[in-house]
Amino acid sequence: MIVTRRMLPRRTFLRGTGATLALPLLDAMIPALTAQSRTAARPVPRLGFIYTPNGVIQAQWTPVDDGRQFTFSPILKPLEPLRDRVLIVSGLAHRQAESFGDGNADHHRATAAWLSGVHAWTRTTGLEIRLDTTADQIAAAAIGRDTRLPSLELALESATSIACDSGADCFYSNTVSWRTPTNPLPAEIHPRVVFERLFGDGGTPAQRRAQMQRSASLLDSLTDEVARLTRRVGTGDRAKIDEYLESVRSLEVRITRTDAESAIASVELPDRPSDMPATIDEHARSMFDLITLAFRADLTRVFTLLVGREQTNRTYPEIGVPDGHHAVSHHQHDPQIVSKKAKIDTYHASLLGRFLRQLADTADGDGSLLDRSMILYGSGLGDGDQHSHHDLPVLVAGGGAGRSVGGQHLRLRETPMTNLLVTLLNRAGVPLEKLGDSTGPLSIEPLASI
C-alpha cells in the first residue's frame, strides 16, 4: 500500500508560522491512514502477540495427527470451537535462545528471542544491553504509524513478583517488545492505565482537547531544553538523553492525532476500570476487553501481551493448582506434577479462546475483528522442564478477510520461528525480508493475507 498523504509534522508547521500554542486543524495534518479514510474495501490489519511462560507439556499440546483432519490436543481443546481460525505450527525453534556457553538464563533468553530471533547475551562488564527491534515493533512502525498508539504492550503480571537473581538480566523477561535494539518497552499491567492511555481520564471532549494542547506546548518546549542541556554538559555520552528526545518527538507526532476524538466517539466506552483485578481471570478479561475496544476504534493495531513472565511462580488455586508455575514446569516427569502444568497450559489456552471468540463477535466493516486480525500465541520455551527451545508451542489464530486461514496442524522439520514471523508480517502488509536468524518466509498456503 502506498500512503501518499504524508503528515506534516506539527512542529514543522508551528515553526513556520511562529505560533506556539494554536493548533488549527489543517487538512495536511490529518493522517492518510485513519478511521475516516477506512472503508470496508480497505480493511486495516491488526496483529497480536501473546506470550505464555515456562514452556508447555508438549505431549499434551501437539496434536497427534497432522493436516486438516487433526484432532485437538488436550491443552488446545478450548480452541476447538474456532477450529477453522486456528493454525497450529509444530517444529519451530529458537536456536538463538540457546546458551552458547553463556550461562543458564534460558528463561530470559526465551522471552528475548521470541519476537527478535536474537541471542540475549548475559551482560558482563562493559557489554551494553542490546537485542534487536522486535517483529511487533516493526509492524507497529508500518501499520501502527498513524494510530493514536502505534502499539500496546501489556502483561498480566507485574515485574516485581519475580525474584531476580542479582546481576542476572531479568529485564529480558519483562517484555517481548523492543522499539529499537537498545530500547525495551515496558509492559503495562493496570487496566486503568491502559484505559487512560487509550481514552483519556474522563472529562468532556473539550477538556481533552485543552489537555492535548497543554501537553503539546510542554513537549514543544522540551526539545529546546534538551538542546541547551546537551550543549551545556557537552558530552558524547548521549544514549539516555537521546531516548528521551526520541520519546518527545514520538509523542509530539502522536498527540496531533486529531481524529482520535472521533475514534473514541465511535465506540461505547465502559466505565473506567478502577481497581487492579483480583484474579488472573478478571485481569485477562479486562485487558482483552480493552484490546478489543482499541481495535474497534482503530486506536491501535498492534499489541503484545505477556500472560506471565518467564520463571513466574504464580499459583492457580482457582483451577486446583496451588503450586508455583515455575516449580511445576520442572516436573521431572512426575505424572501428578505434569498434570498440574498441563492444567495451567490449558487454562491459558482457554483465556485465548475467550478473546478470539470476542474478536469474532465484534463487527468490523463487513466482517468481524477476528477476520482482520492475526494473533500469534506461544512461548520461547518448548519443554519447560528441560529448558529446550525446540518444538516450540506456536499457533496463529485469525481471519483472512473471509478466507480460511486455519483449520490445520502443520508439522515442520526444525525451522526457525523467525521464518513464521516474517511470513506473518508479510501477510499483514509489512514488507520484511529477514528477522534475526530467519532463513526465509514459510510457505503456508492457508495463511492468507488479511
Added chain:
Amino acid sequence: MTTRPARAKRPARGARASAFAVLLLATVFAGREASAQSSTTSRTVSGTPPRALFDRYCVTCHNQRAKIPAARPLALDTADLATVASDPDLWENVVRKLRAGTMPPAGAARPPGDEADAAATWLERELDRSADARPDPGHVPAFRRLTRTEYRHAVRDLLALDDLPKELDIELLLPADNTVGFDTIADALFVTPTLLEGYLTAARKLAAIAVGDASMPLIVDTYRTALEQPQDEQFADLPVGTRGGMRIRRWFPLTGEYRLRVELAGPLRERHELEVAVDGERVQLVPVGGPAGQPRASASGGEGDGLEITVPVQAGQRTVGVSFVKRTSAYAETLTVPFRRGRGLDPAVSAVTISGPFGTRSAGDTSSRRRVLRCGATASASSRSAGATSASSRTVGSADCARQIVRLLAKRAFRRAATIEDVHTLMPFFEAGRRGGTFDAGIQRVIERVLVSPEFLFRVEGGSKRRDGAAAAPVSDVELASRLSFFLWSSIPDDELLDVAIEGRLRAPGVFEAQVRRMLADRRSDALVTNFAAQWLYLWDLPARRPNDRLFPDFDDGLRQAMVRETELFLGSVLRENRSVVDLVSSRDTFLNERLARHYGIPGIYGSDFRRITLPDGSVRGGLLGQGSILTLTSYATRTSPVVRGKWILENILGSPPPPPPPNVPALKTDDNPKQTRSMRERMTQHRANPVCASCHARMDPLGFALENFDAIGRWRAQGDGGTAIDASGTLPDGTAFKDPLSLRAALVQRPERFVTTFTEKLLNYAIGRNLIAADSAAVRAIVREAFRDGYRFEKLVLGIVASRPFQLRRSES
C-alpha cells in the same frame, strides 16, 4: 578528608577539584596503610609472590591444558605474578576464592589458612597499588533517569505531597523499572514513549493536586482489606477498644465532602457497631447487622451490603479509620475453632471506597500549597541563601512573587542553582496559566513543566571536564550532593545540602561528614531499608508469595505483614542505632508481635504491636537467617529448598555465589520408588553423584540443609517432610564444621570481614548504580579495613562508601 587543611582563599574550580582528588586519594592511602598494619588476620604477610603456593595447590587443575569446564580458563601455571596489575579481573577472582576458602575445593589438598591468607594479602597489595596508580571509577551514563521510587520521593519532597490517592499512585502512573539486582542500575533505566506519556499524565495530575485545582475531576478509590487477614482482634494502628477494619492514610485533594462506602463481609446475625474516624476523631458510629434491617454482610463471606456515609474533610493528608467497636474480649471462639485462612469469625470490613470531593470545593491549606505557593523568606526557612529578599517586598500574587517561586522550584527540582534560563523557560507557562485563570493556575502550569523537564527526570553529570587528560575527576559539589541524596534518601537533596553544595562548601573540612551524618539521622534515610534492603533481600517479593494453603493453612496476610515488619524494624535498628552490620547475621535481639511470636513458638508476647525482644540463649531466631521473611522467600510454595537457601547464603553472606549451572544439564532421574518417603538430604544426593553438579552443590546444599529445621514458612520443626529425620550438620566451603543453625551462624561470622565485604559490595552496587568492576574491589577493601577499626558499624561503612573513588569520581570523557 577531615584532615584537609582550611584554605584562606577559594581557588578556581578546576584547581580545587584536582586538589581535592589528591587529598581524597591521600586519605584513602593513609587509611589503607594504617589498617594494613593493624590487620590481625594475617600473621605472616609475605613480601614475595606466592608462586610456590600456586604451584603446589592450584596448577594441578588450573593449567593451560586443563579440561575443566569454566567460563574462563585459568592457567595459573603460566600466569605471571610480576604483572598481576595487568589482569585485575583474573586476580581479583583468585583473591575472592582464596578469601572465601572455596578453592582449593573440599577434598583436595589445601594450604594452611594463614598461607592462603598471606597469598591473598600479597595479591591484594599488588592490586590495590595498581588501582591507586590508575584510579578507575567505572562508567555511569552522563544522563541517568530517576527510578520510579526516586521519582515518587522527589515529588514528595519537592511538592510536600505524600500518601497520594490511588488515582495518583506513582506505581500506577509510571511503568515498573527493570531490576538488575537493584533498580538503580543506570544502564537498565530506559526511557520510552510509554514512560514519557506516564510522566506527562503524572505531571498534570500532581500539579493539580499540589495547588488544589478546584476543577479537578472526581476521584474514586477503593481500598480492600486482605482476604487472609482475620479481623477479630484490634489492629495496631486503630483505636483501642475496636477490632478489625482498616486504616487509610491518604491525601484529600480538596476541602469538600467525601463519600465513604464501607463494604462488609462475614456473618451479621447480631448487631455490631462500626466506627468511622478521621484523624483519630470519631465522625460516625453506625449500627450494622442484627434483625432491624441494618446493612447486612453476605452470609457466604463474600462481598456483602455496603453502607455509605458522607463526611466533610479538609484538604491534605488525613487518616481515615474504619473499625468495629469491640464487644467483649471474653468471647474467645477463636481458641476453639481450628484456624482457617480468612477474615476471621466476626464480621469484617472488606473494602472502603472513598469518592469526592463533592459539594463546595476549595483548595484549603495544605502542606503542598504552603510549599509551592509562598514567596518570600518563609519559603525556605532552613536555607542560608534565600533570606535575602524579605517577604514584604514581594506581594503574594505578583509576577515578582511568581518569579521567586519559579526560581525556588527550579533550584530544588533541578538540584542546582537556578539560572536566568530557567526563569525564561518557565515563566511563559506561568503567564499562560494565569491568563486563563488565577495565580495558582499559573504556578500549576509551571509545576507541570518542571515535572517533565529532563533536568528533573535525569541526574545529569559531567558538566565539569578535565583538561589535563586524567582518566578520572571528582564530580562537582552539586553533582555530589545529588549522589548523596539519591543514595541515602532515594530522593532529591534538601535545601541545606543543596545550599552547601551551591556555595562550594560541601567538601570543606568537617562539612561533608557532618552532612552525611545529618542525612543518616533524617527519616528520609528509611529509604535504605525500604529501597536498598528490600531489593537486596527481595523483601518486595514477599507479597507475591503464596505458600500452599493446604500445607500451610495458617500463613495469612497478618503473618506475611508481620514477617516483613520484623525484618524492616530489625534493619532499621542496625541503621538508626549505628550497630555493627555483623548483627544482621548474628543478632541477639529482634522485633516481634503476638502473631509472629506465636509462629516462632516464643511465649509471652501479646497484642498486635511490635516490640523489641532480647532472645534467650540458644534461640535460633537471631539474625536474618532466623527470620520468617528470609526463610519463606528462600522456599517454594510447597516445600523448602536447601539449594535456594544455600545459594542465598553463598551470595548474600559469604559473597561467593556459585556460577550458573552448565548448559544442558540432564534432569534428575525420577524417583524409582515414589511410595517411600525420602529425606530432603537423600533426595539431593543425586546432586553429588554427578561430578559436574557436585562442584557447586557440594558447597550450596550443606548450607541449606543446616536450615532444614525451618519449614517453608519459617516455622521450627523437628522432622522433615513425611516425618523424615533432619541432619543439619555440614561444613562451610572453607571446611569450618557446623551441626545446626546456631553453629552455622557462628561459623558464618567467624571471619566477619567476609560478610562485611559482601554487604559493602551490595551497598556500593546500589549507591553507584552500576555493576561492580574489578577496580572496585580495592575500594571495597579500603572501606572494610577502615570500618574494622570501628567494629564494622553501619555509619562507618556508609562514610567509607561516600568517600570512595567510585562515589567521588567520574570517568572523564575520552
